[in-house]
Amino acid sequence: MGRATAAAMIPGLALLWALLQGGAALSTPRLRLSFQELQARHGLRTFRLERTCCYEALLLDEEHGRLFVGAENHVVSLSLDNISKRAKKLAWPAPVEWREECNWAGKDIGTECMNFIKLLHIYNHTHLLACGTGAFHPTCAFVEVGHRLEEPVLRLALGSLEDGKGKSPYDPRHRAASVLVGEELYSGVAADLMGRDFTIFRSLGQRPSVRTEPHDSRWLNEPKFIKVFWIPESENPDDDKIYFFFRELAVEAAPALGRLSLSRVGQICRNDVGGQRSLVNKWTTFLKARLVCSVPGIEGDTYFDHLQDVFLLPSKDRQSPLLYTVFSTSSSIFQGSAVCVYSMSDVRRAFLGPFAHKEGPMHQWVPYQGRVPYPRPGMCPSKTFGTFSSTKDFPDDVIQFARNHPLMYNSVLPMGGRPLFLQVSSGYTFTQIVVDRVAAADGHYDVLFIGTDTGTVLKVISVPKGSRPNSEGLLLEELQVFEDSAVVTSMQISSKRHQLYVASKSAVAQISLHRCASHGRACAECCLARDPYCAWDGATCTRFQSSAKRRFRRQDIRNGDPSTLCSGDSSRPKLLEQKVFGVEGGSTFLECEPRSLQAHVNWTFQRVGEAARTQVPVEGRTEHTAQGLLLRRLRRQDSGVYQCAAVEQGFSQPLRRVALHVLNAAQAERLARVEETMPAAPPGPKLWYRDFLQLVEPGGGGGHGGAHSLRMCRPLSASRPQPPEPQRKGRNRRTHVPEQRAERGPRSAAHW
Ligand SMILES: *[C@@H]1O[C@H](CO)[C@@H](O)[C@H](O)[C@H]1NC(C)=O
Ligand SMILES: *[C@@H]1O[C@H](CO)[C@@H](O)[C@H](O)[C@H]1NC(C)=O
Ligand SMILES: *[C@@H]1O[C@H](CO)[C@@H](O)[C@H](O)[C@H]1NC(C)=O
Numbered sequence: 001m002g003r004a005t006a007a008a009m010i011p012g013l014a015l016l017w018a019l020l021q022g023g024a025a026l027s028t029p030r031l032r033l034s035f036q037e038l039q040a041r042h043g044l045r046t047f048r049l050e051r052t053c054c055y056e057a058l059l060l061d062e063e064h065g066r067l068f069v070g071a072e073n074h075v076v077s078l079s080l081d082n083i084s085k086r087a088k089k090l091a092w093p094a095p096v097e098w099r100e101e102c103n104w105a106g107k108d109i110g111t112e113c114m115n116f117i118k119l120l121h122i123y124n125h126t127h128l129l130a131c132g133t134g135a136f137h138p139t140c141a142f143v144e145v146g147h148r149l150e151e152p153v154l155r156l157a158l159g160s161l162e163d164g165k166g167k168s169p170y171d172p173r174h175r176a177a178s179v180l181v182g183e184e185l186y187s188g189v190a191a192d193l194m195g196r197d198f199t200i201f202r203s204l205g206q207r208p209s210v211r212t213e214p215h216d217s218r219w220l221n222e223p224k225f226i227k228v229f230w231i232p233e234s235e236n237p238d239d240d241k242i243y244f245f246f247r248e249l250a251v252e253a254a255p256a257l258g259r260l261s262l263s264r265v266g267q268i269c270r271n272d273v274g275g276q277r278s279l280v281n282k283w284t285t286f287l288k289a290r291l292v293c294s295v296p297g298i299e300g301d302t303y304f305d306h307l308q309d310v311f312l313l314p315s316k317d318r319q320s321p322l323l324y325t326v327f328s329t330s331s332s333i334f335q336g337s338a339v340c341v342y343s344m345s346d347v348r349r350a351f352l353g354p355f356a357h358k359e360g361p362m363h364q365w366v367p368y369q370g371r372v373p374y375p376r377p378g379m380c381p382s383k384t385f386g387t388f389s390s391t392k393d394f395p396d397d398v399i400q401f402a403r404n405h406p407l408m409y410n411s412v413l414p415m416g417g418r419p420l421f422l423q424v425s426s427g428y429t430f431t432q433i434v435v436d437r438v439a440a441a442d443g444h445y446d447v448l449f450i451g452t453d454t455g456t457v458l459k460v461i462s463v464p465k466g467s468r469p470n471s472e473g474l475l476l477e478e479l480q481v482f483e484d485s486a487v488v489t490s491m492q493i494s495s496k497r498h499q500l501y502v503a504s505k506s507a508v509a510q511i512s513l514h515r516c517a518s519h520g521r522a523c524a525e526c527c528l529a530r531d532p533y534c535a536w537d538g539a540t541c542t543r544f545q546s547s548a549k550r551r552f553r554r555q556d557i558r559n560g561d562p563s564t565l566c567s568g569d570s571s572r573p574k575l576l577e578q579k580v581f582g583v584e585g586g587s588t589f590l591e592c593e594p595r596s597l598q599a600h601v602n603w604t605f606q607r608v609g610e611a612a613r614t615q616v617p618v619e620g621r622t623e624h625t626a627q628g629l630l631l632r633r634l635r636r637q638d639s640g641v642y643q644c645a646a647v648e649q650g651f652s653q654p655l656r657r658v659a660l661h662v663l664n665a666a667q668a669e670r671l672a673r674v675e676e677t678m679p680a681a682p683p684g685p686k687l688w689y690r691d692f693l694q695l696v697e698p699g700g701g702g703g704h705g706g707a708h709s710l711r712m713c714r715p716l717s718a719s720r721p722q723p724p725e726p727q728r729k730g731r732n733r734r735t736h737v738p739e740q741r742a743e744r745g746p747r748s749a750a751h752w
Contacts, residue, residue, distance in 0.1 A: 421473025451488025
């Protein structure tokens with residue numbers, strides 16, 4: 001079926017088909033690490049309070065080494081170095097009267113009528129500003145936290161409780177998006193109990209409160225606020241702007257499309273104090289533009305319209321941070337998520353472009369062609385661009401134009417014109433993102449940590465593709481940071497401490513940004529991993545520090561090509577030959593599981609007495625599985641050396657050598673008798689392996705000096721003997737040496 005026909009039938013599917021054809025639809029992580037593995041070997045730490053849910057607000061206090069957490073009825077102070085260490089808790093429940101009122105209003109007393117802490121900001125050296133839902137009665141307070149981590153203070157400042165309307169949402173299901181600039185709080189929330197009056201609101205501080213025009217769908221149309229940032233526009237603080245990221249129902253969409261939700265970036269000037277005669281205490285500099293994250297296609301674009309999170313990656317230039325965002329699809333046809341990156345210059349360009357205009361209800365949205373009044377709406381009153389010193393001085397035509405034209409005609413497109421990374425039909429949705437810029441041997445790389453709705457974190461690196469600024473995302477790791485598959489609700493990153501903090505409904509987790517040793521024990525594995533945090537130091541895969549002048553630091557993030565970097569590297573763990581026995585007509589299983597999920601396995605075979613090495617065919621008697629090679633109905637001529645290699649990026653790395661001996665019936669019978677003389681299953685390591693080994697191999701104690709692993713030859717359905725202990729530990733099964741062998745020494749054995 002051609003793409004054109006598919007498009008004619010179901011557009012959405014045709015686009016999915018185009019995505020799949022592009023090969024960009026679903027990536028497999030190189031490493032997938034379970035919760036248990038992360039906890040046991042990679043220092044995953046968790047925190048939870050008893051009978052407390054909804055860890056949603058995370059606040060990093062790098063200077064004092066603290067992580068503040070807002071949850072149901074609690075504010076908690078944790079150590080950034082180890083969140084499992086003793087926590088300081090502040091219980092802050094909603095008063096009984098409010099809970100009863102909330103219950104009378106038809107809300108659930110046990111799950112909704114609680115004080116869910118939604119917002120935490122550092123207010124000054126000694127206090128936090130905290131706001132919660134207060135059982136549908138939003139409330140804010142200052143929380144005294146003291147100067148130092150060790151100080152035993154964490155309490156509500158006396159008399160500081162105040163109305164949190166317009167700061168915290170009422171409904172625990174809603175998010176709070178806000179930024180504290182100086183003493184002023186800029187927030188995007190629903191400011192009423194029914195959740196219908198949405199506002200972008202400035203409160204606290206000395207100046208009068210300013211908000212958006214209420215109940216005007218051109219300004220805000222059932223928005224869901226995601227993030228708010230304060231970004232300077234020039235050296236002059238009078239030009240500073242506050243940017244709001246949200247999604248809302250599109251006013252500009254054709255009615256045929258129904259309730260179409262789109263993503264937006266909105267701006268206001270920090271020094272906006274509202275109009276003099278109209279728009280009194282309302283924003284006069286509010287503008288918004290559509291944020292597009294889509295994959296271009298011949299039949300049309302595939303849109304990811306549901307903005308989920310925004311991370312602002314600072315750059316040397318304070319005015320031009322990069323905006324890393326995650327989106328999901330709002331389509332019912334297919335489920336997908338994408339990362340799109342925007343530059344501030346593209347955002348500003350949209351606000352300097354044409355205004356969207358609609359002449360009347362029966363007209364189309366068009367770019368406004370008429371005269372735009374001066375000063376151009378959206379510009380801040382400042383000496384940089386004009387002579388106005390306050391928005392109250394703006395002429396009436398400016399105020400009128402601003403009220404009627406909040407929407408820009410042009411959209412903001414992502415850098416490179418397409419998503420940096422996307423996953424389609426992966427079974428999860430991206431919900432959160434944080435980014436770290438890392439100095440590697442061959443330049444700077446952005447490492448993305450993406451939280452999902454299934455309790456996992458994806459680690460993705462952005463590498464240049466073709467000519468800059470085009471980049472593509474490579475999925476390095478998938479980390480199951482929560483025991484359950486809870487939705488990741490919040491993330492914070494500490495580049496300084498190399499730690500990631502992840503919150504969900506059920507817990508908070510802390511994990512290091514790197515796990516270099518988990519990439520493997522060979523130079524090639526370390527190199528193929530393309531992890532900017534890690535490098536090969538000549539003996540192990542370890543943390544890379546660009547400042548450390550070390551000679552043997554091998555790293556190639558851009559190409560991940562071990563053939564040049566690791567050639568002549570003699571430190572590769574020596575491949576030991578293991579012995580496996582099978583019986584004619586029976587089956588045997590040769591284990592080989594590469595660490596990398598992106599590698600595929602190549603089995604080769606060298607028959608006894610032959611020099612030629614051939615590829616093991618994929619045919620009736622052999623079956624290649626993800627865990628190894630299954631050989632059925634064994635024949636004597638299957639005896640020989642089997643070698644398994646992991647092939648990745650065209651680079652082949654031998655993982656395991658197995659010498660298979662296929663025994664005939666008579667030999668097998670002797671084996672059976674040996675087993676009989678060892679009646680009950682011996683405790684501990686299965687000693688009978690060794691005994692049998694010595695039976696079939698006279699003087700078996702010496703010989704190869706290599707590792708032996710004996711595999712029985714019964715049908716697989718019967719209980720297979722387990723391999724000896726050392727081999728079962730961990731995933732790296734390559735080099736196993738039964739330790740007790742040498743102690744017992746050689747023993748005279750029966751001969752065949
Ligand atoms: C973190 O703190 C907990 C509780 O004190 C302790 O059991 C654990 O070993 C610590 N972990 C690390 C990596 O320091
Ligand atoms: C911080 O703010 C709180 C609340 O306004 C105030 O009581 C306290 O004195 C302030 N502390 C400092 C060090 O300014
Ligand atoms: C598998 O290994 C054989 C022998 O080394 C080699 O000739 C062949 O190209 C390899 N196959 C793949 C797919 O790498």
